[in-house]
Structure formats: structure tokens, C-alpha cells
Amino acid sequence: MRFVHWSLSIDPDNGEPAYAAACVTCDDASGPSADKRAPELWCLRHAGRTGHTGFRATITSHFRATPLEGPRPP
Structure with a gap:
């Protein structure tokens, strides 16, 4: 076993x-959209x-964790 550093980034393979937006007064909501202008x-x-x-x-989005490779300690 060894300690591994990890990196977190946006996952380009997950779309x-x-x-989306929701009213904080009545909880009515826009529904999700790929275009941010639709909820606006x-x-x-x-x-x-x-x-x-x-409005809220x-x-x-989706993240992907990836191990960072580096030199192993002796």
C-alpha cells in the first residue's frame, strides 16, 4: 500500500x-436545461x-477523481 494524491476535475464524458431554478416562495421550479438561459x-x-x-x-455537473502518478518513495 502507498499514499496516493488525487485530482478532481469536471468529467467531460458525463455530458x-x-x-435549473426554483422559486423560494412557492417551490415551483423550471426543470433542468442544458441552456442556462431557459431557467433564467x-x-x-x-x-x-x-x-x-x-429564486434558487x-x-x-459531474466530477471525476483521478490518481496523480509520482515517484514512489524508496
Whole structure:
């Protein structure tokens, strides 16, 4: 056994990030979208219809952990 350093990065093999928004007043939500403008537009329309002005934005992406190779101690 040996200690291994790891690196964490965005996983390019798991698709693009998904963007979503939810109203913090009524919990209505936009649903996920690959285009961040769709939830932004949903927020503006929801605000216009309801007068609700607070929203929670969520961006979902995937990470991949990869071991970093280096010299082994003697």
C-alpha cells in the first residue's frame, strides 16, 4: 500500500452541466436545461406572473477523481 494524491476535475464524458431554478416562495421550479438561459427566462416569467422575486439557482455537473502518478518513495 502507498499514499496516493488525487485530482478532481469536471468529467467531460458525463455530458454538459444542467441548469435549473426554483422559486423560494412557492417551490415551483423550471426543470433542468442544458441552456442556462431557459431557467433564467423561467424566473423572469414566474416573477411577472406571481410577483415572487427570490429564486434558487442550481448547476449540476459531474466530477471525476483521478490518481496523480509520482515517484514512489524508496
